[in-house]
Amino acid sequence: MKLYTKCSTCMTDISLWTWYSDRIDFKKSNKDFINLTCKKCKQTDRYNIDNVKAKESNTAQIIALSIFLIGTPVLLIFLWDYIFKINNIYAILILILPLIVPSLIYSIIIKNDRQRVRLFNVS
Ligand SMILES: [Zn+2]
Structure with a gap:
């Protein structure tokens, strides 16, 4: 499933891909936070999985x-x-x-x- 969150620096959508179909399993595998790098401004930051949203594929x-x-x-x-x-x-x-x-x-x-x-x- 494709997931999105907003970059904390430039507010561009950062997308990531996961096999997990619900947030609870996804959290279990990542311990609430995930490191993501923005493709636009190249900033790496820790993002709370609660702020990650799924979008229709x-x-x-x-x-x-x-x-x-x-x-x-x-x-x-x-x-x-x-x-x-x-x-x-x-x-x-x-x-x-x-x-x-x-x-x-x-x-x-x-x-x-x-x-x-x-x-x-x-x-
Ligand atoms: Zn950015």
Whole structure:
């Protein structure tokens, strides 16, 4: 998970990466304080883990959006011929159902990411 805090010197965001999904575990591994170096002003300082916040991951959003934007048209192209060959409305509905999958994956990824961020920030 990507975490952020403000540099004590220049107030720029300092980002760090951790596998811990909540603050309590993260604290256990770091003893409340963490040494971070600002990329902008190169100052190293000790930061309280209580002031570190999680943000929603851009990578998760990009992956989710790609699955949605690529998956939906690909499925539509794949199913297009079948949809017009079938005269049964129910069969058409069944064929259209897979088109929901990319948007379902999209919303699951976004939802999971938001939950992780919330879990970290409230713990
Ligand atoms: Zn700085």
